[in-house]
Amino acid sequence: MSTEVLAVGAGPANLSFAALADPIPGCRVTAVEARKSVSWHDGLLWGDSRLQVDGVKDLVSLVDPRSRFSFLNFLHEEGRLYRHLIASVGHVSRKEFDQYFTWAAQLLGVCLDEAVEAVEHDGTGFVAHTSRGVRRADHLVIGVGQEPCVPACARDLTSPRVWHAARHIDRGLPVGGRDVLLVGGGQSAGEVALDLLSGRTGVPRRLTWITGATGFAPLDESPFANEWFNPRFVEYFRDLTADQRLRLLDRQRAANHGVTNELLTRLYRRLYELDYLTDAVFSHELLAGSRLTGLTEEPGGFRAVETDTVTGAVRETRGDLVVLATGYRTGRPGFMAPLADRLPCDGDVYAVGGDYRVDWDGPAANRIYVQNLAKHSHGVADPNLGLAAWRAAVIVNSLLGRELYALKGDDITLSFE
Template sequence: MTNKQYDMVGIGIGPFNLGLAALAEPLDEIDAVFFDKEEKFEWHPGMLIDGTDLQIPFLADLVTFADPTSPYSFLNYIHRQKRLYPFFFFNRFDIPRQEYNEYAKWVAEQLSSCHFSSKVVDVIPKNEEEYYEVKIETPEGIQTVNAKHVVMGTGSIPLVPPAFEEKLNEHILHSSGYLHKKEEIQKGKHVTIVGSGQSAAEIFLDLLEEQTEHHYHLTWFTRSSNFFQLDQSKLAQELFSPDYVNYFHSLSFEERTSTVEDLNPLRHGIESSTLTKIYDLLYHRSLKGKVPVTIQASTEVSDIHKKGNGYELECKQLKAERSFQYEADRLILSTGYKPKISPFIERIKDDIEWEDDKRFKVTKDYRLVFKQPRNHHFFTLTNIEHSHGSGATNLGLSVQRNQRILNVIAGRDVYPVPEETTFQTFNLF
């Protein structure tokens, strides 16, 4: 592999770059390789809670929207596992989150282009020769490959409020590590969850279901003004379409940043089925008396201090503008994620265009915009919420992203991107 020239090198092997690898595999004109520092593929292992489902239909797998005949489709996976009939009788479009993870691992194991335990430590532009020199740390030592094009698919990392960053421990943790620490969490007498999205709701429900076995008080705080339900109406879902992404990208930076906030009910709400399960369980428990549960919106948790064998939370009810202290001995921060930007972006930061001090300019086909145009492209699937809106992190649109990238690299429409996919129109002009 050392010093070999590739058409494309992918950095990171999450679902986005894994789908790119699967679609690139049958293309004779693209020689691609992908690297990830982890030992194997795992998709949010700390949140693979029993009974939780993927929030998108199984058709939004790694390849189907580009090539339904691909051997790497979910349907082929379920067929190979001899589970097609059970899945047929399951009779649902959404699938268990654990099953999606197993499907993605199955795809990764089949692709010789995917290399794990291989950390990309540097990317050096060789502009005159029109390629990138990519250095990879492997168990055998540092290796170097050359790439005509690079795709950054480094995903996201937990977003922890600054006041809590230095205080994380086995009792204070981000939701991404929930299952790894669940046993220790349930030893507490007062467990508090902070956050407003689907992950917070799933953790609350999981702990609520087992509350009577462990006898803890369970609290759920969120800064949001309510525990908002995910908007799953059909016309609203059309905003997860190639047509809407094209429209969103055509807007000014100011319009795009303000419009992202309008997309929150589509991207950060809680599924109605989860909210229903929570309420129904609370109602049934209430038949035996008061349920040891506290649920409060419009509540900011700004800091935490050690107090005795537990902790004291600094809180504020935002609407009433009243501060208060709240005791807990276990705290779960379901505070979301932020883009993981590779440090070698520093090498090219002065060569690319920026929309503000943190967000680089990205073309419709996911290329960084260089001040001096070049033919060796640097694609990004990370930190693109400001440029592609609902298409930034959605699994259902990841195939469309990969289609565009492969079409640019191949120089032709190897996977044509569909147009006029919605009944509504986003721009008549």
């Protein structure tokens, strides 16, 4: 008997799920994507933007290295494997991984430009109303990703001269000779800063970069911190109480909040070049511990209010352009509203089981799984690309009720009580 699975969203999470489910007889996965492409972090896809993880952490390889959906097979099929190995020592470009995801989506038959508007249950299965009609499914796998988080003081601004980092490459606004305000202190902020300083669309007259963090801090990429992104640690985290998980997540902030050392070094070097080795008319001000608390549009630009997180002092800055690299937020998808009363929630998060299944009061024969919505229950690694294949395999095994993918063999250095 065949099983119909509707995968809502076609980012890396659901591409991984669809790829790992592809060889299973009788399991039909239909992946739908509201956008016209499956671009991942498409606002950051300029030529030298680099991936934070190794290329082996692709859609399938850490679970099934022999899969035809691997990044290595993509390079082979495209006839660039040897050149990639020579050109990409030490890093993989975001743009090349984006090409890989597009290639995989085409092989998997992802339905693009189809938005899911509402999901109901008719007593026998799920009924999804989409922008292209109605789809039925036995099971749902929700992988819609995160939405850009915009500070409250900027949410009502509609000017094309203020944008979130998620849309940075789309804007195409020249920054040459302009005063630019950049807000945020994470990896996206660092990548945007380097792009602004690269001269791709001109060099700013002035860059003011503010972050509420205490410094322009490096991401903790040490080996033992990276153990937190091991499936064994996820299983340990799952066994903790809710309060213990919350405390541990707070202690692990440095593992997913900050900028890679490699990028910080490139940024510092570029600032040095602009300050001393070029004739560019350029100045900069980097303010750590400064939070954006006000932003108003005025003729020709913006006036920003910044509050020092230590002293409480308030200052104003003027900018011609504003880039908000202020991260992303997760929440319950709007299209699940018809089933909201049947899904236990704690605020904006679902109750999620160890196999990423969401608790609900419907028939056990119809299951709902979520991806990238379980950090509270599965730990700091939940949204990380490095665990996408493992998480997808957990869901596949759960759907089948058997271990198609062996997931217990890998070791971990850390010891747990």
